[in-house]
Amino acid sequence: MGLVKSLRCPKCGNEAVPRTAFQCAECRSVLEIQLKIDHLTRGDFEAMRRSRDRSIWRWFDFFPLEKRSSIVSLGEGDTPLIHARRLGEKIGVANLYLKNDTVLPTGSLKDRSNSVGISVAREWGFKTAAVMSTGNAAASVAAYAAAAGIESIVMVPKGTAPSKIVQARAYGASVIVIDGDFDNEVAKLYKSALTEFGWYDCLSSNPYRDEGKKSYAYEMVDQMDGRVPDWVIHPTAGGTGIYAMWKGYKELLSLGWIERAPKLAAAQSEAAAPIVAAFEKGSTKVEAVVARETIAESIQVGNPVSLGWRALASLRESGGTAVALSDREILEGQVILARLAGVFAEPAAATSVAAAKKLRDRGVIDRDDIVVCNLTGHGLKQPDSIQVSETEFAPIAPTLNALREKIGRSPE
Ligand SMILES: Cc1ncc(COP(=O)(O)O)c(C=O)c1O
Numbered sequence: 001m002g003l004v005k006s007l008r009c010p011k012c013g014n015e016a017v018p019r020t021a022f023q024c025a026e027c028r029s030v031l032e033i034q035l036k037i038d039h040l041t042r043g044d045f046e047a048m049r050r051s052r053d054r055s056i057w058r059w060f061d062f063f064p065l066e067k068r069s070s071i072v073s074l075g076e077g078d079t080p081l082i083h084a085r086r087l088g089e090k091i092g093v094a095n096l097y098l099k100n101d102t103v104l105p106t107g108s109l110k111d112r113s114n115s116v117g118i119s120v121a122r123e124w125g126f127k128t129a130a131v132m133s134t135g136n137a138a139a140s141v142a143a144y145a146a147a148a149g150i151e152s153i154v155m156v157p158k159g160t161a162p163s164k165i166v167q168a169r170a171y172g173a174s175v176i177v178i179d180g181d182f183d184n185e186v187a188k189l190y191k192s193a194l195t196e197f198g199w200y201d202c203l204s205s206n207p208y209r210d211e212g213k214k215s216y217a218y219e220m221v222d223q224m225d226g227r228v229p230d231w232v233i234h235p236t237a238g239g240t241g242i243y244a245m246w247k248g249y250k251e252l253l254s255l256g257w258i259e260r261a262p263k264l265a266a267a268q269s270e271a272a273a274p275i276v277a278a279f280e281k282g283s284t285k286v287e288a289v290v291a292r293e294t295i296a297e298s299i300q301v302g303n304p305v306s307l308g309w310r311a312l313a314s315l316r317e318s319g320g321t322a323v324a325l326s327d328r329e330i331l332e333g334q335v336i337l338a339r340l341a342g343v344f345a346e347p348a349a350a351t352s353v354a355a356a357k358k359l360r361d362r363g364v365i366d367r368d369d370i371v372v373c374n375l376t377g378h379g380l381k382q383p384d385s386i387q388v389s390e391t392e393f394a395p396i397a398p399t400l401n402a403l404r405e406k407i408g409r410s411p412e
Pocket residue numbers: 108109136137235236237238239240241242298299346348349376377
């Protein structure tokens with residue numbers, strides 16, 4: 001059974017009674033969940049590894065849920081870890097691995113969080129789950145809520161393209177469009193609405209939901225047969241992935257199931273890189289920035305208010321780094337990933353590949369390092385990121401001559 005041992009403020013050490021609050025009453029920091037895991041043995045680990053259930057729920061004891069009957073799963077987890085030899089050759093890393101989360105049920109990493117988050121909501125008897133988002137989180141919350149029989153409400157700012165929210169709508173979410181800006185008016189209304197209506201919070205301000213991405217650590221250790229990568233690179237916005245992966249690795253270290261943890265690297269778009277800025281300044285605080293437009297739409301977050309500082313601390317503790325990428329570098333990452341490894345990821349997700357290349361070019365990553373790039377969202381989430389000229393799609397006459405002319409090739 002996944003048992004919560006304590007709920008503690010990581011800033012001032014205050015304890016809260018489990019289930020009563022998500023944030024510290026004093027400083028409003030998101031509380032941190034500590035689970036009772038010290039009784040788990042290596043035999044338990046092997047049993048989890050062998051489990052027929054290949055979802056993240058193989059690792060049930062590491063999640064803050066009391067009853068297995070509360071689980072809401074769509075089969076998330078155990079995503080492929082691909083040894084990408086051709087892509088690795090291109091960027092000069094022999095052991096380049098891709099953790100392909102584009103194949104998760106709703107096409108993004110958010111399913112790791114929301115499977116845990118919505119399971120907790122079901123266990124606690126919530127009727128409505130809410131999220132503010134314009135993309136991946138909305139779709140994921142809506143899907144898990146649908147499977148659980150819980151209503152979902154998605155808040156988006158005015159001007160959000162319908163293509164961004166159509167997936168959430170398909171799963172039956174109520175989409176509320178708000179006349180205001182995402183980081184300000186929408187955020188403010190979202191918070192007040194949670195209190196007013198008693199909805200379940202599916203953002204990173206919910207520490208139960210944040211536990212889900214620890215599954216990256218467990219899966220990687222399983223898939224690498226106990227070996228640990230030298231680097232894991234994660235496309236970063238709110239900071240949940242970096243924070244939770246590090247927490248997962250620390251749990252495995254504390255149990256003695258691994259001997260070391262990887263260095264973690266956060267990849268951000270230059271247009272929204274508050275964590276990189278704080279890392280480079282040597283600061284322990286993440287200052288909010290006004291996020292500019294970027295092709296990496298899903299990680300266009302200027303104010304990682306809940307977990308940014310925790311992610312920053314995790315990067316440092318792991319001996320890792322943070323790197324910002326231009327849109328040109330991100331698009332190049334997306335193209336080489338698709339063409340040399342056969343994985344179509346959205347631009348935000350391809351920042352990890354762009355970062356691997358940049359860190360290798362700078363000599364931060366060595367040629368023989370084992371490097372894992374997390375690929376966090378499917379390319380079909382944002383298909384218009386691939387430029388196709390009109391002439392490319394212009395029809396040709398249905399003749400071999402026209403075909404020869406078009407492809408400019410002789411027979412093989
Ligand atoms: C595709 C994609 N990658 C990465 C992230 C990063 O999120 P986090 O830093 O919270 O792990 C997000 C979500 O914001 C996302 O949608």
